[in-house]
Amino acid sequence: MRSSVWWIGCSVFFLLCGPGCSEEGPSGPMGGAGGMPECTVAADCNDGDECTIDACIEGICDNPVANDGFFCGGGYCQSGVCEPLTSLYSCNEEGLLEAVAAGGGPHGFDCDGEQTITTTEEIIVGNDVILDGLGNLTVSGGGTHRVFVINSVDAQLWRLTVSGGLGDDGGGIQAKFGSTLGLASAEVSGNTADFNGGGIFAEGGGRLTLTDSTVSGNTARFGGGGIMSYKPISLTRSTVSGNAAGNDGGGVWCAPGGLTLTVTDSVISANAVSDGNGGGIASDTLIMTNSTVSTNSVSTQGGGVFCRDATIIGSTFSENSANTDGGAFANLGMVTVTNSTFSANTAGQSGGALLNLGDMSLLHVTLSDNGAPNGRAVATGGALSFRNTLVDGDCNIVGSPSVVSAGNNIESPGNSCRLTQESDQVDVTRDELNLAALADNGGPTQTHALLTGEDIEIDGSVAIDAVPSESCGEDEDQRGVRRPSGEGCDVGAYELLQ
Numbered sequence: 001m002r003s004s005v006w007w008i009g010c011s012v013f014f015l016l017c018g019p020g021c022s023e024e025g026p027s028g029p030m031g032g033a034g035g036m037p038e039c040t041v042a043a044d045c046n047d048g049d050e051c052t053i054d055a056c057i058e059g060i061c062d063n064p065v066a067n068d069g070f071f072c073g074g075g076y077c078q079s080g081v082c083e084p085l086t087s088l089y090s091c092n093e094e095g096l097l098e099a100v101a102a103g104g105g106p107h108g109f110d111c112d113g114e115q116t117i118t119t120t121e122e123i124i125v126g127n128d129v130i131l132d133g134l135g136n137l138t139v140s141g142g143g144t145h146r147v148f149v150i151n152s153v154d155a156q157l158w159r160l161t162v163s164g165g166l167g168d169d170g171g172g173i174q175a176k177f178g179s180t181l182g183l184a185s186a187e188v189s190g191n192t193a194d195f196n197g198g199g200i201f202a203e204g205g206g207r208l209t210l211t212d213s214t215v216s217g218n219t220a221r222f223g224g225g226g227i228m229s230y231k232p233i234s235l236t237r238s239t240v241s242g243n244a245a246g247n248d249g250g251g252v253w254c255a256p257g258g259l260t261l262t263v264t265d266s267v268i269s270a271n272a273v274s275d276g277n278g279g280g281i282a283s284d285t286l287i288m289t290n291s292t293v294s295t296n297s298v299s300t301q302g303g304g305v306f307c308r309d310a311t312i313i314g315s316t317f318s319e320n321s322a323n324t325d326g327g328a329f330a331n332l333g334m335v336t337v338t339n340s341t342f343s344a345n346t347a348g349q350s351g352g353a354l355l356n357l358g359d360m361s362l363l364h365v366t367l368s369d370n371g372a373p374n375g376r377a378v379a380t381g382g383a384l385s386f387r388n389t390l391v392d393g394d395c396n397i398v399g400s401p402s403v404v405s406a407g408n409n410i411e412s413p414g415n416s417c418r419l420t421q422e423s424d425q426v427d428v429t430r431d432e433l434n435l436a437a438l439a440d441n442g443g444p445t446q447t448h449a450l451l452t453g454e455d456i457e458i459d460g461s462v463a464i465d466a467v468p469s470e471s472c473g474e475d476e477d478q479r480g481v482r483r484p485s486g487e488g489c490d491v492g493a494y495e496l497l498q
Contacts, residue, residue, distance in 0.1 A: 133160025443479025
């Protein structure tokens, strides 16, 4: 039954801590400015207080007080103190319905450890509400009905799992027109849609936001195995994996109509499409930063991503596959890619890494170990420009598109990408390229390191210091390492720290 309500504003959803403020790890040594501890990563700055945020800023620890509403223990931070949750409902279907009817919140549930509530019918949320499972609660449709319908309100689902749902559009959650749905430290898994949106289906109006959440193992007969949305979507520090769709968007389908999908510090992996495009993502407009797209697959184009317009920064696409074109990425519009890596992606016909049918610009990009019968690295029928980019593979240029070099590029082993500037290097051998396998070299995503022996000038990759400092274009590499580190910047996404 319900006890007294403790109100915390909905803004808490946007104040969750990310990987940069981990609460784990040893304290760093003293000796920084003003006696503050020095650090390399945020974990070095752990002060043992759940209601401060551990941060490493330019090598010095900082521990600011967390905003009110930050998760701590069994409650929320309030004025720097972890206050226990005092508004609890019974951990059963009756308690869940009472919390939904009450609105407001956050409302917790008095579960005895991990517990599953299998509902008798779908739960219709008709009030603005925050439901917090406190990490213990799974709400299931039992494989017979959808779990939640968000009926044109603002609903926040925190620290709970939505599973076992079955519906037409939206197996786990259906968010009606004009609703706003936010998930924080939540999971949507093992749901099925007869039509679209295996995990989540969102109608137009409002917004869909996932933070520190997981959407996995959902299926849809048509589009959006994990998520299908007619709302703008934001994914932050979240994972979309192992979902399957019959048509477009195995992981996420942000429906046509100019909507934007924003992906930050997230992972899109092992999603699949059996008869369509976009194994990981299908979207009109995509903004992706510091994210990983890996092992997704598709029957036609865009094993990792299929989109019309995109901005890709600091991200890695690896081991994605397309039966036809664009193993990692298929572009129909205008795309810019900066400080990013495409590795070991494959296509059955053309464009092992990239298929470009629009206008694409590459700056400090590394393409390596990708495969396709035509254009192991890139296949293009549209405008394409290279700058400070490393192509370990070849290009398939179809027709007479504008394909230009803005300088300081490398192609190995041949000369197929129209790299004609004096600063370009072509016909580079593998030994001269001296590129390491894809690995964790620091930073949020994996990269291909540039190798060197005892003498950089003799043994090092030809990519090292090959870009004059005034032509770098970026002051950091994909990992956040400063550019230039040596006499010049390095070609590709990785900067050798000298």
